[in-house]
Amino acid sequence: MSEAGVLRAFVAEALTDAGAEVTEQGGVLWVRSPESVRQALEIPETLALVFEPDRLGEFGAELIAPGSFLLERILQLAMRRGRWDGGRAEPASDVWIAEALSAAGFPVPRDAALLETGDGVLVVFTFRVVLLSDEKRESFHAIVVPAGSDASWEIPAERAEAVLSPTSLAGLSPDLEAAHVTARRTLQEVTRPTVEAFRKGALVALEEEVRRIFGYFDGTVGEVRAAAPSGAEDVVRAIEAERDRRLTEALERFEPHASASLCGVRVVLAPTASVRVWRSGEGAREAEVVVDAFTRSVRGPACEGCGRTPGPRSCSPSGEILCADCAATAAASAPLRARPRSDTPRPRRRDASAAGRSPRGSMARSRSASLRRRGP
Amino acid sequence: MSASPEAGSPSTESALPLTFPEEDRAILALVSQGPPDGQRAWRLNGLAHRLSLVQGFDRLLGWPSLRGVTRYEHQERAALRVLREMRGRAILADEVGLGKTVEAGLVLKEYAIRGLVRRVLVLTPPALRTQWREEMREKFLLPFEVLRSVHDWERHPLLIASLDTAKREPHGAAARGIAWDLVVVDEAHRLKNRESRNWRFVAGLHKKYMLLLTATPIQNDLDELFNLVSLLKPGQLHTYDEFQARYVGSRDGRVPARVPELRGRLRDVMVRNRRGISFTLPPRRVHSLSVRLSPEERRLYDDVTDFIRDAWGMSVARLPLMAKLTLIVLQREIGSSTFAAARTLAKLQDSPMFSPDDRERLANLAREALAIQENVKASRLRDFLRSTDEKVLVFTQYLRTLEYLKGVLQADGVTMAAYHGGLAPAAKDAAVCAFREDRRVFLSTEAGGEGRNLQFARTLVNYDLPWNPLRIEQRIGRVHRLGQEREVHVVNLWAEDTVEEYLIELLDRKIHMFELVVGELDLILGDLAGRKSFEELLMELWTLKAAEARRAALQRLGAALVRARVQYDVVQERNDELLRPVSEEATA
Numbered sequence: 001m002s003e004a005g006v007l008r009a010f011v012a013e014a015l016t017d018a019g020a021e022v023t024e025q026g027g028v029l030w031v032r033s034p035e036s037v038r039q040a041l042e043i044p045e046t047l048a049l050v051f052e053p054d055r056l057g058e059f060g061a062e063l064i065a066p067g068s069f070l071l072e073r074i075l076q077l078a079m080r081r082g083r084w085d086g087g088r089a090e091p092a093s094d095v096w097i098a099e100a101l102s103a104a105g106f107p108v109p110r111d112a113a114l115l116e117t118g119d120g121v122l123v124v125f126t127f128r129v130v131l132l133s134d135e136k137r138e139s140f141h142a143i144v145v146p147a148g149s150d151a152s153w154e155i156p157a158e159r160a161e162a163v164l165s166p167t168s169l170a171g172l173s174p175d176l177e178a179a180h181v182t183a184r185r186t187l188q189e190v191t192r193p194t195v196e197a198f199r200k201g202a203l204v205a206l207e208e209e210v211r212r213i214f215g216y217f218d219g220t221v222g223e224v225r226a227a228a229p230s231g232a233e234d235v236v237r238a239i240e241a242e243r244d245r246r247l248t249e250a251l252e253r254f255e256p257h258a259s260a261s262l263c264g265v266r267v268v269l270a271p272t273a274s275v276r277v278w279r280s281g282e283g284a285r286e287a288e289v290v291v292d293a294f295t296r297s298v299r300g301p302a303c304e305g306c307g308r309t310p311g312p313r314s315c316s317p318s319g320e321i322l323c324a325d326c327a328a329t330a331a332a333s334a335p336l337r338a339r340p341r342s343d344t345p346r347p348r349r350r351d352a353s354a355a356g357r358s359p360r361g362s363m364a365r366s367r368s369a370s371l372r373r374r375g376p
Numbered sequence: 377m378s379a380s381p382e383a384g385s386p387s388t389e390s391a392l393p394l395t396f397p398e399e400d401r402a403i404l405a406l407v408s409q410g411p412p413d414g415q416r417a418w419r420l421n422g423l424a425h426r427l428s429l430v431q432g433f434d435r436l437l438g439w440p441s442l443r444g445v446t447r448y449e450h451q452e453r454a455a456l457r458v459l460r461e462m463r464g465r466a467i468l469a470d471e472v473g474l475g476k477t478v479e480a481g482l483v484l485k486e487y488a489i490r491g492l493v494r495r496v497l498v499l500t501p502p503a504l505r506t507q508w509r510e511e512m513r514e515k516f517l518l519p520f521e522v523l524r525s526v527h528d529w530e531r532h533p534l535l536i537a538s539l540d541t542a543k544r545e546p547h548g549a550a551a552r553g554i555a556w557d558l559v560v561v562d563e564a565h566r567l568k569n570r571e572s573r574n575w576r577f578v579a580g581l582h583k584k585y586m587l588l589l590t591a592t593p594i595q596n597d598l599d600e601l602f603n604l605v606s607l608l609k610p611g612q613l614h615t616y617d618e619f620q621a622r623y624v625g626s627r628d629g630r631v632p633a634r635v636p637e638l639r640g641r642l643r644d645v646m647v648r649n650r651r652g653i654s655f656t657l658p659p660r661r662v663h664s665l666s667v668r669l670s671p672e673e674r675r676l677y678d679d680v681t682d683f684i685r686d687a688w689g690m691s692v693a694r695l696p697l698m699a700k701l702t703l704i705v706l707q708r709e710i711g712s713s714t715f716a717a718a719r720t721l722a723k724l725q726d727s728p729m730f731s732p733d734d735r736e737r738l739a740n741l742a743r744e745a746l747a748i749q750e751n752v753k754a755s756r757l758r759d760f761l762r763s764t765d766e767k768v769l770v771f772t773q774y775l776r777t778l779e780y781l782k783g784v785l786q787a788d789g790v791t792m793a794a795y796h797g798g799l800a801p802a803a804k805d806a807a808v809c810a811f812r813e814d815r816r817v818f819l820s821t822e823a824g825g826e827g828r829n830l831q832f833a834r835t836l837v838n839y840d841l842p843w844n845p846l847r848i849e850q851r852i853g854r855v856h857r858l859g860q861e862r863e864v865h866v867v868n869l870w871a872e873d874t875v876e877e878y879l880i881e882l883l884d885r886k887i888h889m890f891e892l893v894v895g896e897l898d899l900i901l902g903d904l905a906g907r908k909s910f911e912e913l914l915m916e917l918w919t920l921k922a923a924e925a926r927r928a929a930l931q932r933l934g935a936a937l938v939r940a941r942v943q944y945d946v947v948q949e950r951n952d953e954l955l956r957p958v959s960e961e962a963t964a
Binding site for chain 1 (some may be wrong): 390392393394395397400403404406408412413414415416417418419420421422423424425427428429431432433435438441442443463464473485488489490491492517555557579582583584585606609610611614616617618627629665674679712802
């Protein structure tokens, strides 16, 4: 979908959700708003909206595009709503446990044994992270925390928005404060590489600016003193004051800041299962893992790479249970499965003289020979 | 908003911990307070956040929301360079006519969309304040206000002020007391002298980003370049003494040394696009159509002029400003049409600004004007329109003249779209649309000169000539601009032996204004006569009573204009010589 198309779908749905009547006619969105929406968006009762600049002015329509004030207000309206939701995650099929295990690389279903099933409570926190210096970078994260656990991990935004069935959440009362603390800690971990890179970039720019300012103003002071060894103190003081002002300005401009604000909380009741899995490969072992129907992640045992316990796990081809970081490292440094064929020509042998001419071996045929063979 | 960094967790090892606002607790509290907001609202919340995420300056987000701004690659490239490489501190030094204002607007818009800029100050020459305001409002949808009083500094976060006003107290102190996110200085060559109040004022402003706009960073010597760059990034060209020793190769400060190194340093702070193959505008042809006024028009013109000269000459020192302006308007109106002047004359016959004798004279003049039913210039326009099949823009300064011409052309069966400041925005759009589609003539007041791209037409008639040459330039700029591919024809209608003839003499014959690229004229007129505008100079000489004195004054002003034009060409050469390679990648 084009950017305008995405915006059109969002605006239509957001206004409808807020209580407005929205109809589309020939690319123009006609909006009829109740009092509450009119006040929130500062718009008249009926309003036409267009999403392409060249259609601006048709029927006196307002343009909705990045940077337009009305879009900003609609975004704010949507952000003020929908900050808390809850429901039950219904598995799409009976084999969700097998699917989840399989997706994480575990050898199921043959070797799996169901130990226990029930409903677990998961809390999803969505955050907006803002990195600010003289530029700005933002990101959106969904962090899930099983209630009563100190484990938590990031899930894709689409997963956080998965459809839930309505259900009563009365009596669940997870400890949100504790879960929130856990989620914040995980968010710190997840965003650390990006935050560090941003911080370093900003500090490099700041350092460069500070060096230039010192070079210029202190150099100028030197020049002033050289030109008038006595009686230039007032000028020198003025230059130094200006230097300090510029330094403060540079610090304000480049100093990096990182903040994260909570966008919403979702309480999810999800079927959960404890499963025994028998890992194949060298030194095959047994392990107990937990899966849930909402995140479909496998968790439980400590990572056999780094020893950490929280977070989802996967099973490597060699049967190791690894956290996401170790799995990524293992994948990057995995030894090649087979020795690559050497490009070095083999030493000539009397009975295989042709092999030395082709790195592809004695069975290889030259391209021209192949072509000749195919013939007209 | 109070915020707390995450404490006591392994993540505090990070040198830059995330801070979390206390307000987050209010969202946690929602869970125990009431029913959920619902799945759709939850999904829309996430979508709203994701749609509004800012991810650096990977691209210009503002394009879709701009109005009437044609997308040019060189402008986009310039804006992205300023945002990414120069981190918002740059000299925009494009050659005249390539859209420095649009580039500044693009940068500003991107910062505004990303929430990095909230308080912006634009410093311009006085004559350009309104133009900036209109352009920022109409094209970039940024609600700028022009500074009117000292309270405006606090009242309007997006403010336009003339540098002359802003630096004076009490404005200067108010401006220095604000932390500006962005300061834009148009015609920044006025900051060439670091001993000047202008330079010191701008240097003393508290600012995060700064854009300096000038087509001629060097006007006289290399010191000016040093002063501009030091304002933006002190130390970029070393200290003053080092700069002199390294980069100045002659005593008069005009010849650069270590040129490749100097260019390299300038490249970090300066964007300069040049007119190349793709930016070349088609030629402009100027046609001068003079008319001889009818005896009735001649008599009225002379009588009105005599009245104005009498009033101006007798009491110019004591003349209230309002009366002075009224006389200037009257003289301009009578140059446009008798219909435009008739209304003002009728009003003035009751004005307490004038003596009873003057009021009686004005009443007679009003009667004379009302008695004239036809203007010769209109017949000349009709003849011209019959001689061509082109779509034609006809500009006049006055609504009364426009209404008269509308009647004349309608009677002649000419299809037209009328455009003036009194129309609602939708009606203005409709008029432009109608002209683009099937109307032959676009009949417009000055309002039509602002912000409308009409380059699908190429013939323009100045039915009357504004005394402010920049207004004429704006009219021409509607059709002779980037995107115009055909030769442009400018037709000037003027009556013999009137002040318009003086205008033609000065602007056309002396400095060939009608052949200049839009924007160049301002640079030529810039330092012409200190604080006096061209209009004031023109009125001063026109109101001289003795014909001899008028001719002599006209010659003096003409000579000054010629000198200014020559000086402009010299400055252009100087800038081209040093700065051309800075922009090598930006030429076609």
